[in-house]
Amino acid sequence: MVGEFEYLILSAAAHLGEEAYGAAMREVIETIGGRTCSLGALYITLDRLEAKGLVETWLSAPTQQRGGRAKRMVKVTGDGAREARRFYETVIRISRGTAWGEGRHDRLPEDAA
Amino acid sequence: MKGEMGGGGMRWRLVEAAAGLLAPLEREVVLGDLAETDCSVWRGLGDVLSLAVRRQLALWKGWRPWAASIGLALPASLFLMGWSVAASGAVASLLGQPAQLRALGLSLSRLFLVTCWAWMAGFVVASVSRGTLWASVLACCGPCLHCLSLWPGHGLSCLRLLVFLLPGLWGVWRERQGLRLGQSLAVFLAAAGALAFLLSGKGGWMYSSSLLWPGLYLTAMAKREPG
Numbered sequence: 001m002v003g004e005f006e007y008l009i010l011s012a013a014a015h016l017g018e019e020a021y022g023a024a025m026r027e028v029i030e031t032i033g034g035r036t037c038s039l040g041a042l043y044i045t046l047d048r049l050e051a052k053g054l055v056e057t058w059l060s061a062p063t064q065q066r067g068g069r070a071k072r073m074v075k076v077t078g079d080g081a082r083e084a085r086r087f088y089e090t091v092i093r094i095s096r097g098t099a100w101g102e103g104r105h106d107r108l109p110e111d112a113a
Numbered sequence: 114m115k116g117e118m119g120g121g122g123m124r125w126r127l128v129e130a131a132a133g134l135l136a137p138l139e140r141e142v143v144l145g146d147l148a149e150t151d152c153s154v155w156r157g158l159g160d161v162l163s164l165a166v167r168r169q170l171a172l173w174k175g176w177r178p179w180a181a182s183i184g185l186a187l188p189a190s191l192f193l194m195g196w197s198v199a200a201s202g203a204v205a206s207l208l209g210q211p212a213q214l215r216a217l218g219l220s221l222s223r224l225f226l227v228t229c230w231a232w233m234a235g236f237v238v239a240s241v242s243r244g245t246l247w248a249s250v251l252a253c254c255g256p257c258l259h260c261l262s263l264w265p266g267h268g269l270s271c272l273r274l275l276v277f278l279l280p281g282l283w284g285v286w287r288e289r290q291g292l293r294l295g296q297s298l299a300v301f302l303a304a305a306g307a308l309a310f311l312l313s314g315k316g317g318w319m320y321s322s323s324l325l326w327p328g329l330y331l332t333a334m335a336k337r338e339p340g
Contacts (some may be wrong), residue, residue, distance in 0.1 A: 023146035040163030067143030
């Protein structure tokens with residue numbers, strides 16, 4: 001099963017569709033995911049995902065917006081989508097019945113303290 | 114970072130210089146990503162350095178950097194330093210005595226073997242682990258600098274001690290230029306390496322045989338990827 005950060009990258013790439021590449025994925029992870037993401041972590045994890053066959057990457061044509069530099073485009077493969085769904089369903093299943101699970105509005109222990 | 118890139122700011126140049134640690138294609142991609150975002154130069158620098166460090170760490174998880182630096186550059190440096198001093202010293206002393214032509218020929222052939230072996234070692238070091246060449250250079254230069262600091266002015270001139278460095282660097286350079294060795298040249302170098310160890314007779318068979326692997330590696334590579 002994929003790890004948490006790998007799942008975030010797969011989800012960011014799926015969100016962006018054909019516009020998925022390094023800088024855009026980092027922005028999605030930081031704005032929607034609410035966590036900082038270094039390009040180092042992003043590209044190393046992308047390499048790992050590509051080695052597992054969960055994403056495909058290729059270089060785009062250089063663009064003026066980037067000072068004439070290419071983008072590393074990303075596409076989630078069928079296996080990648082299946083692994084992401086597996087992670088998602090596992091998180092949903094394991095969270096059922098917990099104080100933070102879906103449909104529960106209990107106060108968390110830290111809130112009570 | 115957009116504005117600073119457009120204005121060619123000095124701090125952007127710092128990021129570009131740090132990006133030199135990355136492979137050319139990845140450098141372009143990362144600099145492009147930074148060029149279109151609004152992150153600070155320091156964050157951009159952190160991004161580039163963190164990627165470079167992670168790439169290096171990933172390389173060291175494999176056997177290649179260890180084989181190139183600890184398995185070859187370090188023992189080769191120790192072995193070749195001794196041989197360079199002995200062979201070049203013998204040639205220098207014999208040059209003044211032209212009557213001993215046979216001894217001179219023997220010393221010159223030993224020097225030739227040192228040169229061949231050093232070239233082969235440099236070539237194999239660069240071929241086995243190009244991304245960690247810096248570590249192999251450190252492993253090679255460490256013993257040299259140590260010896261020079263131990264025996265300053267005791268007849269061990271830098272030139273004599275480092276005779277092997279030039280062919281070694283030449284071998285590294287040729288590999289980086291993309292040279293692929295033919296099978297006959299690889300076999301010749303492997304044979305020269307084996308002969309060098311047979312003639313040396315120092316350091317024990319384990320030490321010597323551990324240094325035979327570059328020749329075997331070259332021969333195997335030449336057989337797998339002809340010409």
